[in-house]
Amino acid sequence: MLKTDTSAGAGTEIRPEDGTAGGHKPDDFEQKPSVFQRFRDRFPFLKTRRGIAVVVIVILAIIGGGLAGLAALPSRKKSGSGDVEPITDDAFFYGLSPPVYPSPEIEGLGAWSDALEKAKDMVGKMTIEEKVSLTGGVRSLTGCAGSLPPITRLDFPGMCLHDAGQGLRNTDFVNAYPAGIHVGASWNKALARRRAKAMGSEFRTKGVNVLLGPSIGPMGRVVSGGRNWESFSVDPYLTGVFVRETVGGVQEEGVLTSVKHFIANEQETYRLQKLPREAVSSNIDDKTMHEFYLWPFQDAVLAGSANIMCSYQRINNSYGCQNSKTMNGLLKDELGFQGWVVSDWDAQHAGVAAALAGMDVAMPEPHDYWGDTLVEAVRNGSVPEDRVTDMATRVIASWYHLSQDKDFPPPGIGMPMDVQEPHRIVDARNSSSRGVLREGAVEGHVLVKNSNGALPLREPRLLSVFGYSATSARAMNFIGGGFADPLAFGAYPVDWEEVEAGFTMKENYQDWSSIGLGGTLIAGGGSGAPSSSTLVSPFEAIKAQADEDGTALLWDFKRGDPGVHPASDACLVFGNAWASESYDRPTLYDDYTDGLVLHVASRCNNTIVVLHNAGPRLVDQWIEHRNVTAVIFAHLPGQDSGNALVSILYGRENPSGKLPYTVARNESDYAHMAGPDVLSDDDRVYENFPQSNFSEGVYVDYRHFDRDGIEPRFAFGFGLSYTNFVFDNLTVQTSHNESMAPYPTGPLREGGPRDLWTVLARVSAEVRNIGEVEGYEVAQLYVGIPGGPVRQLRGFDKPFVEAGDSATVEFELTRRDLSVWDVGAQKWHLRNGTYGVWVGSSSRDLPLQDEFAIQN
Ligand code: BGC
Numbered sequence: 001m002l003k004t005d006t007s008a009g010a011g012t013e014i015r016p017e018d019g020t021a022g023g024h025k026p027d028d029f030e031q032k033p034s035v036f037q038r039f040r041d042r043f044p045f046l047k048t049r050r051g052i053a054v055v056v057i058v059i060l061a062i063i064g065g066g067l068a069g070l071a072a073l074p075s076r077k078k079s080g081s082g083d084v085e086p087i088t089d090d091a092f093f094y095g096l097s098p099p100v101y102p103s104p105e106i107e108g109l110g111a112w113s114d115a116l117e118k119a120k121d122m123v124g125k126m127t128i129e130e131k132v133s134l135t136g137g138v139r140s141l142t143g144c145a146g147s148l149p150p151i152t153r154l155d156f157p158g159m160c161l162h163d164a165g166q167g168l169r170n171t172d173f174v175n176a177y178p179a180g181i182h183v184g185a186s187w188n189k190a191l192a193r194r195r196a197k198a199m200g201s202e203f204r205t206k207g208v209n210v211l212l213g214p215s216i217g218p219m220g221r222v223v224s225g226g227r228n229w230e231s232f233s234v235d236p237y238l239t240g241v242f243v244r245e246t247v248g249g250v251q252e253e254g255v256l257t258s259v260k261h262f263i264a265n266e267q268e269t270y271r272l273q274k275l276p277r278e279a280v281s282s283n284i285d286d287k288t289m290h291e292f293y294l295w296p297f298q299d300a301v302l303a304g305s306a307n308i309m310c311s312y313q314r315i316n317n318s319y320g321c322q323n324s325k326t327m328n329g330l331l332k333d334e335l336g337f338q339g340w341v342v343s344d345w346d347a348q349h350a351g352v353a354a355a356l357a358g359m360d361v362a363m364p365e366p367h368d369y370w371g372d373t374l375v376e377a378v379r380n381g382s383v384p385e386d387r388v389t390d391m392a393t394r395v396i397a398s399w400y401h402l403s404q405d406k407d408f409p410p411p412g413i414g415m416p417m418d419v420q421e422p423h424r425i426v427d428a429r430n431s432s433s434r435g436v437l438r439e440g441a442v443e444g445h446v447l448v449k450n451s452n453g454a455l456p457l458r459e460p461r462l463l464s465v466f467g468y469s470a471t472s473a474r475a476m477n478f479i480g481g482g483f484a485d486p487l488a489f490g491a492y493p494v495d496w497e498e499v500e501a502g503f504t505m506k507e508n509y510q511d512w513s514s515i516g517l518g519g520t521l522i523a524g525g526g527s528g529a530p531s532s533s534t535l536v537s538p539f540e541a542i543k544a545q546a547d548e549d550g551t552a553l554l555w556d557f558k559r560g561d562p563g564v565h566p567a568s569d570a571c572l573v574f575g576n577a578w579a580s581e582s583y584d585r586p587t588l589y590d591d592y593t594d595g596l597v598l599h600v601a602s603r604c605n606n607t608i609v610v611l612h613n614a615g616p617r618l619v620d621q622w623i624e625h626r627n628v629t630a631v632i633f634a635h636l637p638g639q640d641s642g643n644a645l646v647s648i649l650y651g652r653e654n655p656s657g658k659l660p661y662t663v664a665r666n667e668s669d670y671a672h673m674a675g676p677d678v679l680s681d682d683d684r685v686y687e688n689f690p691q692s693n694f695s696e697g698v699y700v701d702y703r704h705f706d707r708d709g710i711e712p713r714f715a716f717g718f719g720l721s722y723t724n725f726v727f728d729n730l731t732v733q734t735s736h737n738e739s740m741a742p743y744p745t746g747p748l749r750e751g752g753p754r755d756l757w758t759v760l761a762r763v764s765a766e767v768r769n770i771g772e773v774e775g776y777e778v779a780q781l782y783v784g785i786p787g788g789p790v791r792q793l794r795g796f797d798k799p800f801v802e803a804g805d806s807a808t809v810e811f812e813l814t815r816r817d818l819s820v821w822d823v824g825a826q827k828w829h830l831r832n833g834t835y836g837v838w839v840g841s842s843s844r845d846l847p848l849q850d851e852f853a854i855q856n
Pocket of ligand 1: 145163164212260344345527
């Protein structure tokens with residue numbers, strides 16, 4: 001967990017209780033590295049990549065059955081009295097996550113070959129101590145969340161790692177970009193790319209070598225997840241597209257992305273170890289892993305992400321940062337990942353086991369697990385020196401690969417430890433980013449109801465504005481204390497005590513709020529919260545507009561039952577849905593805001609509701625009220641929030657966002673996934689080892705609603721515009737049969753076999769704007785794979801269409817898009833059969849339909 005406070009004054013360290021030095025055994029591998037070494041000496045083929053692959057395949061074949069289903073927990077015997085005793089020994093769980101050893105070495109795939117040569121040269125000159133110095137963070141005099149030390153004699157200046165995916169955290173003179181969920185709601189690839197480039201350039205200017213993001217896990221399996229807002233969407237395909245654009249854009253600026261949190265990190269509850277309780281285990285079968293959770297990470301590797309962050313929780317009962325199946329197996333072997341795996345902050349729980357399982361760097365420091373202990377482990381044969389050489393090589397290769405050896409600002413140059421102390425000002429903002437800040441903020445707003453022509457507003461005579469969420473928080477200022485500062489956690493709209501209680505895992509704390517009563521949200525809380533230099537709140541922008549139009553304004557941000565002037569042309573009600581890292585949301589709605597909406601709606605026949613929501617928010621308490629005329633999910637727009645909203649409210653911009661998740665009518669419609677997995681009284685047996693069984697497989701969000709025929713309140717992909725679009729002229733073309741072999745046969749590239757990306761089918765359609773105003777429409781392509789979910793998103797495009805005009809959208813379907821994961825073959829399988837194709841404006845509004853067959 002977070003964070004070592006390096007500021008001189010505070011000096012407090014917030015971290016979980018560590019396990020015993022030396023850590024847990026890996027669940028699955030006898031820690032006798034000398035045996036391992038003897039093995040490698042005895043079987044030299046194990047030193048080659050092919051050898052590794054053979055071993056992996058053999059092991060997987062043996063484990064076969066275990067992978068086919070959810071890793072089944074062994075049954076627990078009852079004690080003599082009939083009571084079930086809690087399990088106290090982790091050994092009970094050994095073997096549930098398949099062992100995959102040894103750790104594949106960087107190979108220099110594709111564009112990495114030059115960088116690898118240079119890295120080998122530099123690392124070849126290093127002592128074992130120098131190599132080990134690159135495997136763990138050190139305290140620095142900067143405000144970087146993590147720092148790798150320099151090796152001055154070899155001209156390596158070290159590296160600064162810092163949060164996060166929405167802009168720079170906890171520093172000055174930077175911009176706050178729209179959050180991940182807002183980008184997801186924009187469905188705009190080009191905009192995502194521009195945002196990433198703009199952020200990358202700020203990180204670079206500040207001397208941040210590694211951007212700790214984007215987050216693509218949690219994806220949103222747990223609807224109330226505290227960190228869902230950091231990620232783009234609950235759909236792997238949509239998330240995959242945005243992670244590619246983001247990795248591409250940030251890395252084009254020479255900054256590494258640390259795509260996180262690898263993997264299946266889906267809830268905040270029990271995310272950390274608190275002995276004697278271990279962190280929660282996400283129990284996932286191999287098919288679900290590939291088709292859902294690994295999918296966007298595959299895109300991240302395909303896009304060349306030079307860093308991946310392993311997660312806090314356990315996967316099939318093996319910790320994320322010592323799990324050989326996920327790091328050695330999935331990431332480095334199967335996906336050919338060439339970069340380095342960094343631990344989440346203090347997510348390291350073992351020394352030798354973590355090294356052998358493929359973790360490369362421990363942050364913010366390796367404590368007693370590595371450092372001198374790792375040197376010792378190499379000397380006594382517990383860890384092969386090759387493994388440590390590979391860790392160092394991966395770090396240095398990434399530094400060369402991103403050209404950080406040329407003209408990169410000194411690490412942490414613009415990152416003061418405490419902005420309240422005198423420091424050199426490094427202004428990272430660039431006027432060229434203003435466009436993307438504004439457009440990005442606009443396009444993540446999703447209009448879900450608009451009756452009686454409520455929006456856009458037309459120079460109202462009297463506007464009444466209500467709700468705690470219309471204004472900025474009363475304070476947006478550092479109060480000192482570096483990483484202990486509430487601002488560092490974006491906690492200004494809520495009580496700091498809440499967020500702090502989450503991070504410090506305060507016993508029995510229950511007072512989490514569902515809303516940020518302190519003001520509007522532009523981000524959620526925790527390490528993903530950005531700093532901003534300006535923040536225009538909705539009310540500030542409304543006031544400026546009213547002033548220009550001569551509109552009379554009344555407001556009340558204090559009361560839940562405000563008075564309403566009967567001549568109000570419209571009543572705007574602002575609420576929010578707060579979420580933060582370190583705890584999950586208590587509910588998906590809140591009675592206070594719902595009461596406020598109903599109160600205003602009963603007095604004002606043009607009530608327009610704007611919710612800044614850090615995740616799905618239920619609206620059934622009032623959505624059908626006839627005086628609730630318009631509703632906008634405003635998500636988390638970043639610093640241009642107010643201006644963006646007003647441009648939509650007044651029709652200067654046509655709303656074009658679409659929901660990147662489903663809004664249910666009731667919490668129970670999400671089945672058990674509305675909330676996190678918690679221990680119940682029946683779970684005493686697992687009270688030290690909380691279990692989260694992902695038994696729903698890929699049937700999360702709309703896949704679940706479609707399969708079970710549940711009517712959503714607002715479907716995945718839904719969003720209104722001020723104009724109307726129709727869809728027409730669907731065409732589907734498949735490629736020639738030669739490329740239709742059942743399995744990919746191509747060589748490995750970053751991301752998987754090369755031919756997994758071969759285009760096998762093309763789809764096109766026409767989008768016509770039959771309304772009065774120009775605007776964007778998101779055309780969505782869904783495919784029904786035989787034997788799979790009813791349909792799954794497999795393409796989208798967002799053309800801008802003039803009123804009365806039309807645009808053609810084209811989609812390419814790759815082998816991966818059409819394949820399912822074959823657990824037996826351990827390959828993506830292109831099945832024979834009929835594939836359904838749908839195109840339309842949401843997952844439930846799909847006017848165009850066709851199908852095609854695959855025979856191989
Ligand atoms: C979070 C990461 C973050 C890191 C560094 C951790 O608590 O889980 O997402 O990047 O801290 O601040």
